[in-house]
Each structure stands twice: as C-alpha cells, then as structure tokens.
Amino acid sequence: MNAVQIRSAERALSVGTWLIVGGAMLFSILTVTPLMERHSPKGWEWTAPILPLVVDAAVVIVVRLDSVLATLGGHGGRWPIALRWMTGAMTLALNVADSALKKDLVGAAVHAVAPLLLIVTAETGLAYRRAITAAQSARETQLKAERAERERAAAERREAQERRQREEREHAAQLAREQREHEALIAREQTAREDAARREERERAEARERAEREAREHREQMREQQQAERERLEREAAQRRERDRLEREQEARRQQQERAEREARERAALLAAGPVNEKLPEDKARLVVHASFGEGLPVRAAAELCGWSTGWVSARYQEHRDGTGLVLEGASS
Incomplete structure (x- = not known):
C-alpha cells in the first residue's frame, strides 16, 4: 500500500469509529435517561441525563487518546486499559439495567448491542491503528533501505565514472608525455649535430691559435718567471700578515676568556x-x-x-x- 491508501484507510477507520461512538452515545442517553429519572429523588429528575453524558464523555476521551497513541506508536500503560474497560462495562450495565430489573432478557440483549459494539470497536480500532502504524514504520524502513541502496548504487556509478575519467586523463597525459619525449629526442639529435659542427670549427681555430700561442709562450716565459718571483714575495708577505692576524686573534680570545672568567x-x-x-x-x-x-x-x-x-x-x-x-x-x- 502507498501513503494515499494508508491515509484513506485511516480516515475510513476514524469516521466509522466516531459514527459508532456517536450512535452508541445517543442510544445510551436515550436508554439510560428514563432509568435515571425513575431512580432520582423527587424534584431532581432533570439530572437524569448527566450520568450517561459523563460515562459517554469518558468513552470519547478513551477512544480519542488511544487513537493518538496508536498513531504515534506509543502505549499508555495499564490505566488507559482499565478506563476503557470500566467505561465499557458501565455503559453496558446502564443500558441493560432497566431490562434486567424487569427480567426482560430480550430487551437486555437488544440494549447490550450498542455498548458491546462500542467496546469491540474501540479495541478493534486500537488494534487496527497499531497495525497501520507498524506497517507504516516497516514501509518507512523499507523505503530508507531502498533509498540507501539507490544512493550506494549512484555512488558506485559515480566512482566508476570518475575512475574511467581518471584513466582517460592518465592515458592522455601518457600520450602527451611520449610526444614531448619524442620532440625532445629530435631536439637533442639536432643539438648534437650542431655541437659536432661547432666542435670541428673550434678544433680548427684552436689549431691556428696553438701555433700562435707557441710563438707567444717563449716571449712570455721570461715575463712569467718575473711574475712568479713577484708572486712568491707577495705570498711570503701575505703569510706574514696571516701569522700576525692569527696572533692578534689569539690575544683577543685570551683577553675575552680572561674577561669572562673575571665576570x-x-x-x-x-x-x-x-x-x-x-x-x-x-x-x-x-x-x-x-x-x-x-x-x-x-x-x-x-x-x-x-x-x-x-x-x-x-x-x-x-x-x-x-x-x-x-x-x-x-x-x-
């Protein structure tokens, strides 16, 4: 059953229950009022309809609250059950009392129909509402499970689609990488050829320069010897300056140590x-x-x-x- 059918069944149950309750209340008032008039003190006959109205009001409270609790899936405990059966028994007793006092068994049976129907309808309506509530809960659970299954399937489809897209991107990246490597290989080969040509040209130029250099080397040899002598003298002077600097640093460290010890x-x-x-x-x-x-x-x-x-x-x-x-x-x- 879908939600519309369930609501339709609940409306039918509610309307039928209240029709039976209304009819039983009206029948009970019409039946019990003459009995109460005969058993009321003189001058208080006008109070005769109060008792059936009070009992029937209790019946209305029981039926209404039981329907709300059943719809919510709750249970009122022992007291609602006691009130339900007590009001039913009171309604039954009041309706058959007049016939029972007259020893009219047929009248007692006829007047017992409405109270018994009211009692059974209240119990049956409560059972129906609990069953409908349980069915709705089960259906909601099933719908949640189906929705979770659909969501899981959708997530799996999305994951599969993302995996395919990732594989396609990786394949495209691999193709691009291979293309770049091929282009880089061609560029390296071209560069290698250009380097070989430049190297040959450089070797020829070096051969010419070598001949000129050998001629200059002899002229520069004497100048280099003189330069080496000057550099040796400069190195010795630099070594003396380095020794002086180290001695000054040693002296500074010694003074700093003495100052730290003094502090x-x-x-x-x-x-x-x-x-x-x-x-x-x-x-x-x-x-x-x-x-x-x-x-x-x-x-x-x-x-x-x-x-x-x-x-x-x-x-x-x-x-x-x-x-x-x-x-x-x-x-x-």
Whole structure:
C-alpha cells in the first residue's frame, strides 16, 4: 500500500469509529435517561441525563487518546486499559439495567448491542491503528533501505565514472608525455649535430691559435718567471700578515676568556653574599640581578639576594631577555 491508501484507510477507520461512538452515545442517553429519572429523588429528575453524558464523555476521551497513541506508536500503560474497560462495562450495565430489573432478557440483549459494539470497536480500532502504524514504520524502513541502496548504487556509478575519467586523463597525459619525449629526442639529435659542427670549427681555430700561442709562450716565459718571483714575495708577505692576524686573534680570545672568567668571579662574589635584609643600592642591585640572570637563578632568589621586589627583578630579567639589560648594566656601572 502507498501513503494515499494508508491515509484513506485511516480516515475510513476514524469516521466509522466516531459514527459508532456517536450512535452508541445517543442510544445510551436515550436508554439510560428514563432509568435515571425513575431512580432520582423527587424534584431532581432533570439530572437524569448527566450520568450517561459523563460515562459517554469518558468513552470519547478513551477512544480519542488511544487513537493518538496508536498513531504515534506509543502505549499508555495499564490505566488507559482499565478506563476503557470500566467505561465499557458501565455503559453496558446502564443500558441493560432497566431490562434486567424487569427480567426482560430480550430487551437486555437488544440494549447490550450498542455498548458491546462500542467496546469491540474501540479495541478493534486500537488494534487496527497499531497495525497501520507498524506497517507504516516497516514501509518507512523499507523505503530508507531502498533509498540507501539507490544512493550506494549512484555512488558506485559515480566512482566508476570518475575512475574511467581518471584513466582517460592518465592515458592522455601518457600520450602527451611520449610526444614531448619524442620532440625532445629530435631536439637533442639536432643539438648534437650542431655541437659536432661547432666542435670541428673550434678544433680548427684552436689549431691556428696553438701555433700562435707557441710563438707567444717563449716571449712570455721570461715575463712569467718575473711574475712568479713577484708572486712568491707577495705570498711570503701575505703569510706574514696571516701569522700576525692569527696572533692578534689569539690575544683577543685570551683577553675575552680572561674577561669572562673575571665576570664569573664577580658574579660568584655577588651571589656568595647570600640573601639581604634590606634593599641594596640600585646600581649594586642591578649587578646582583645581572649575575643571577647569568647563573639562571629564579626571580624570587634574585629578589632575596638584592632586597628588591620580585616585580622589579622580573622587569630587569625581561630587559636582559630583550637585550636591553646589558645596555642598562653598562650605563649603571
């Protein structure tokens, strides 16, 4: 069944159910009201239709809410079942009570038709709606599976098409690459022929130049000897200058090492004094902070050694990290 047929069946079930409910309510009111008038206190006969209306209203609530829950696939539990059967039993009892009191079995059977039909219709409608809901769920599941299968098939077709396109692109690229290689081979052969021709021409030119060069070589030999002597003297002078430069660099490194050792001793002397109880002068405090930074001491330890706050010491540490601390230290010293 398609969705249109399912909706048509639901409408038919709903219309039929409410027709039966309406007819049973009307029949029940007409049947029970005379009974209630005879059993009401004098002067209160006008309240006779209230009881059948209340019972029938409960029947309407049960039928309506059961249809909604069945459509949603839910279940109300035991209380809706109890209310459904209680209202059905009450409707049945009220409808057959008058005939039963008169011992009229035929009348009791006739008046039992509408309540029994109402009870069975309520139960049957609930079962039908649950079955329709289950069928709809199964159909939706089937449709989802079919849609997923179609999507998977479409994805496979797209993948196959992309693979074919990729193979075609690779084949075209291979053909283009072979064409380029063939053209490159032709170009290399042409270049090789041109190189051979230029090489022959160059060899002939070199042969002519060789004869001229041999004539010049004799004239230049003496000049080259003189040039070699000058170059030897220049090399000796350059070697002397290099030795002097190395000696100067050695001396500079030695002085730098001595300065580093002296600074290390000065830092050790500043740090060896230990924590102080009062703030040192700023210039001396800067020296202590510089020594602490060089030794990798934490900010708090440097603050204890100079007596200044950790914030001030942190600022000096940041200056050293930024490269401005050395300038400040040189200015303070």
